[in-house]
Amino acid sequence: MRLLCFTLALWLIMGSTGFAAEPFARAGIENTGRIVPGQQVRIHVDVFVPDFFTSPPQFPLFDLPDAIVTLPESRALNMVETINGVQYAGIRRTYAVVPMSSGNFTLPPAAITLGYSQNGKPVSGQTTLPAMQFTVTEPSGGATAALTFAARGLTITQSFDRDPSTLKVGDALVRTITVFAEETQAMLIPAVPVTTVAGMKQYPKSPKIADGVEAEDRTTGSTRPETTTFIAEVVGTTEIPAVSYPWFDVEAQANAVAVLPGTLVKVSKSAPASTGLASQIEETDDRAWSSKTTLSVAAGLFAVLVVGCWLVVKKLAWVRRGGMAHGIPSGEVSSACLPRSA
Structure with missing residues (x-):
C-alpha cells in the first residue's frame, strides 16, 4: 500500500513537472494610472x-x-527565469496600442509559434x-475636445533658413516647424494649423x-517636421502669425x-537686374584699344624699316663713291663689300 502511494505521488510530481515544462506567455501593461482615449498603451508580452x-x-x-495596434521595430529583450525548478528562456516584445474610445479592451488569444529544445531535440x-484587459476612461474636467491626440513631453519648435528681416521681393524664406512628443506614434501627431501670410505665397x-x-x-519620441517655403511678393513689413497647437x-x-511666437518679415525692393551692357562696352573699348595699339606698333616698325632701308641705300652709295675715288671698279667694290664665304 505504501509502495502504491509512493508510486502515485511520484507520478503526480513527474506529471506536474512535465506539464509545467511547456511554452507559455504572459503580458503586462507599462502604463500606470488613468488611460484616456488617444493615449498610447505599451503592453509587454513575454x-x-x-x-x-x-x-x-x-x-x-x-x-x-476601436484601437490602433502596432509592433514597433525595437530590440527584443532576452530573459532567463527558473520556475518550479525548471529553467526557462524568455523573449519580450512590446506592443503599442492606442485606444480611440473609452471602455474595456481585452487582448485576443492570438497564436504565437516558436521552436525550442525538448530532451535535447528541437521541437515546434x-x-x-x-x-x-485594460480600461480606458474619459478625462475629468471636460477635456474631451483634445482627445484625438494625447502624449507626454510635447515640444514644438521652428527655424528659418535666413533672416526674415532681410528679404527682397522674389526671395524665398523656408520655415521648418518640428513637433516632438513622447509616448505616441508619429503617424498620430496632428498637422500644424495652417496660417496665411499677407504678401507672401506659401508652398x-x-x-x-x-x-x-x-x-x-x-x-x-516621435517627430513630425513640416516645411513651408514663403515667396515674398510685396514690399513692406508683414508677420507670420503665431501658431497654437492643442x-x-x-x-x-x-x-x-x-505656442510658437509670430515672426516679423521685412521685404524691400529687389536690386535692378543687370543687362550686361556695361561689360559689353568695356569689352568693346578694350578691343578697340588693343586694335589701336597694334596698329601703332605696326606703323612704328614700318617707319623703322623704311629708315633702315634708306640708310643702307645711302651707305652703299657712299661706298661706291669712295671706291671710285681710289680707282676700284664698281663691280669689285660691290664684291669687296660682300662677306667672304668660309
Missing part, C-alpha cells in the same frame, strides 16, 4: 520555453476594435497571448515623420497648448 529557443517566437499583429511549439512640403528619435536631452498631456491629465 514568451518562455524550457531550456532554450531553437527558433524565435513569431509575435503576431492582431486586431483590436505554440502558445497564445494571455487574456489581459508646403509633405512631412517626413519618424519614430524612435532621440532629442537633445536624450529622451526618445494637445492632451497624459502626465498632467489636462489639456495643453504649445
Whole structure:
C-alpha cells in the first residue's frame, strides 16, 4: 500500500513537472494610472520555453476594435527565469496600442509559434497571448475636445533658413516647424494649423515623420517636421502669425497648448537686374584699344624699316663713291663689300 502511494505521488510530481515544462506567455501593461482615449498603451508580452529557443517566437499583429495596434521595430529583450525548478528562456516584445474610445479592451488569444529544445531535440511549439484587459476612461474636467491626440513631453519648435528681416521681393524664406512628443506614434501627431501670410505665397512640403528619435536631452519620441517655403511678393513689413497647437498631456491629465511666437518679415525692393551692357562696352573699348595699339606698333616698325632701308641705300652709295675715288671698279667694290664665304 505504501509502495502504491509512493508510486502515485511520484507520478503526480513527474506529471506536474512535465506539464509545467511547456511554452507559455504572459503580458503586462507599462502604463500606470488613468488611460484616456488617444493615449498610447505599451503592453509587454513575454514568451518562455524550457531550456532554450531553437527558433524565435513569431509575435503576431492582431486586431483590436476601436484601437490602433502596432509592433514597433525595437530590440527584443532576452530573459532567463527558473520556475518550479525548471529553467526557462524568455523573449519580450512590446506592443503599442492606442485606444480611440473609452471602455474595456481585452487582448485576443492570438497564436504565437516558436521552436525550442525538448530532451535535447528541437521541437515546434505554440502558445497564445494571455487574456489581459485594460480600461480606458474619459478625462475629468471636460477635456474631451483634445482627445484625438494625447502624449507626454510635447515640444514644438521652428527655424528659418535666413533672416526674415532681410528679404527682397522674389526671395524665398523656408520655415521648418518640428513637433516632438513622447509616448505616441508619429503617424498620430496632428498637422500644424495652417496660417496665411499677407504678401507672401506659401508652398508646403509633405512631412517626413519618424519614430524612435532621440532629442537633445536624450529622451526618445516621435517627430513630425513640416516645411513651408514663403515667396515674398510685396514690399513692406508683414508677420507670420503665431501658431497654437492643442494637445492632451497624459502626465498632467489636462489639456495643453504649445505656442510658437509670430515672426516679423521685412521685404524691400529687389536690386535692378543687370543687362550686361556695361561689360559689353568695356569689352568693346578694350578691343578697340588693343586694335589701336597694334596698329601703332605696326606703323612704328614700318617707319623703322623704311629708315633702315634708306640708310643702307645711302651707305652703299657712299661706298661706291669712295671706291671710285681710289680707282676700284664698281663691280669689285660691290664684291669687296660682300662677306667672304668660309
